[in-house]
Amino acid sequence: MTRKTVRIAMNGVTGRMGHRQHLVRSILALREEGGLDLGDGTVLWPEPVLVGRREHALKALADRYGLQHWTTDADAVLADETVDIYFDAQVTSAREESVKKAIAAGKHLYIEKPSATSLDGALELARLAEAAGIKHGVVQDKIFLPGLLKLKRLIEGGFFGRILSVRGEFGYWVFEGGWQDAQRPSWNYRAEDGGGIVADMFPHWEYVLHELFGRVRSVQALATTHIPQRWDERGKPYAATADDAAYGIFELAGGTVAQINSSWAVRVNRDELVEFQVDGTEGSAVAGLRDCRAQHRSATPKPVWNPDVPATESFREQWQQVPDNGEFGNGFKVQWELFLRHVALGEPYHWDLLAGARGVQLAELGLKSSADGRRHEVPELTL
Numbered sequence: 001m002t003r004k005t006v007r008i009a010m011n012g013v014t015g016r017m018g019h020r021q022h023l024v025r026s027i028l029a030l031r032e033e034g035g036l037d038l039g040d041g042t043v044l045w046p047e048p049v050l051v052g053r054r055e056h057a058l059k060a061l062a063d064r065y066g067l068q069h070w071t072t073d074a075d076a077v078l079a080d081e082t083v084d085i086y087f088d089a090q091v092t093s094a095r096e097e098s099v100k101k102a103i104a105a106g107k108h109l110y111i112e113k114p115s116a117t118s119l120d121g122a123l124e125l126a127r128l129a130e131a132a133g134i135k136h137g138v139v140q141d142k143i144f145l146p147g148l149l150k151l152k153r154l155i156e157g158g159f160f161g162r163i164l165s166v167r168g169e170f171g172y173w174v175f176e177g178g179w180q181d182a183q184r185p186s187w188n189y190r191a192e193d194g195g196g197i198v199a200d201m202f203p204h205w206e207y208v209l210h211e212l213f214g215r216v217r218s219v220q221a222l223a224t225t226h227i228p229q230r231w232d233e234r235g236k237p238y239a240a241t242a243d244d245a246a247y248g249i250f251e252l253a254g255g256t257v258a259q260i261n262s263s264w265a266v267r268v269n270r271d272e273l274v275e276f277q278v279d280g281t282e283g284s285a286v287a288g289l290r291d292c293r294a295q296h297r298s299a300t301p302k303p304v305w306n307p308d309v310p311a312t313e314s315f316r317e318q319w320q321q322v323p324d325n326g327e328f329g330n331g332f333k334v335q336w337e338l339f340l341r342h343v344a345l346g347e348p349y350h351w352d353l354l355a356g357a358r359g360v361q362l363a364e365l366g367l368k369s370s371a372d373g374r375r376h377e378v379p380e381l382t383l
């Protein structure tokens with residue numbers, strides 16, 4: 001086996017996503033496995049260079065994981081010819097500028113969603129990357145989750161017949177910070193810092209709907225701020241200027257109607273933090289992050305509406321678990337592996353900056369719909 005090193009500048013690794021999902025659960029996990037076996041006698045060995053603004057935080061992270069390379073000089077990393085890939089999981093508002101510099105430096109790109117704060121910005125990044133001839137990818141982790149992979153298997157096996165509707169329920173209570181600490185960063189609740197649940201979650205809903213059920217053709221949404229005041233990381237009160245809940249309806253190519261509630265101001269009465277119920281003429285399923293339950297037409301009960309008598313059957317118990325029939329890796333790591341193969345071997349990879357721009361487009365049109373109270377067509381994007 002030949003070992004080939006791929007050097008990855010990782011910016012934003014002190015943050016929630018950068019640290020846990022990308023550095024530890026993806027890149028370091030790959031190193032623990034001895035690298036990525038490319039199947040051609042080569043093993044790709046990812047070598048992270050931690051990049052950020054705070055020296056002490058980067059050094060602490062490097063020491064903790066026994067890594068040698070870290071720097072606060074992002075420009076120097078981009079000028080370093082031995083660095084192959086630039087990865088970005090910074091706060092959303094900082095991404096565009098950093099990514100432009102990375103493209104200008106000719107680095108391959110792998111970045112968190114949303115790829116930019118506006119559709120114009122997202123498309124510009126996609127065009128610049130294409131013109132530079134670099135390889136690019138945007139995180140679209142949800143379709144690599146076990147629950148959604150099982151749902152995909154049902155769709156591909158023809159289980160549903162004609163798919164009529166999708167009902168998504170996402171959310172949990174995010175503490176305000178005044179009484180118990182908030183479990184998400186405060187910038188998420190400030191519009192001026194790139195926050196808001198529409199900007200955060202609609203990019204996910206775009207690729208989940210698109211890949212599983214059909215392209216989103218129109219959007220109608222109501223976004224609101226249920227909790228107007230929160231407390232930041234230093235315990236200081238601030239005005240929550242961004243939307244913390246969004247109620248959306250999406251028409252899909254092929255005729256399926258999707259309806260997704262997203263909220264950081266809801267208490268969980270579900271089995272998982274996100275669940276999608278899919279109803280088709282031949283069967284239905286409910287998929288979460290890990291599990292998927294199904295009910296076939298032949299096993300569908302025939303309830304009769306009668307509020308005078310208590311429910312006679314336990315509806316939730318009538319569903320059947322869809323078996324794993326295999327092992328599922330961490331969704332972020334699976335997508336990293338595909339991206340690294342794309343870079344090393346030129347294998348096809350469609351979760352690129354244009355796909356990322358579609359997510360930003362849906363978020364932008366969702367907010368527009370909420371502001372003007374109208375349903376909006378979602379034009380197909382091209383470069």
Ligand SMILES: NC(=O)c1ccc[n+]([C@@H]2O[C@H](COP(=O)([O-])OP(=O)(O)OC[C@H]3O[C@@H](n4cnc5c(N)ncnc54)[C@H](O)[C@@H]3O)[C@@H](O)[C@H]2O)c1
Binds near residue numbers: 012017185
């Ligand atoms: N794929 C997913 O499921 C998923 C989930 C959550 C967040 N995200 C995305 O990941 C990105 C980071 O989110 P997070 O929750 O990890 O945020 P976070 O606040 O925990 O981390 C942000 C990172 O950016 C750095 N940073 C750079 N410039 C900054 C600035 N001006 N102000 C503050 N921090 C700055 C911070 O030091 C930190 O390393 C966001 O773009 C978000 O949309 C993706």
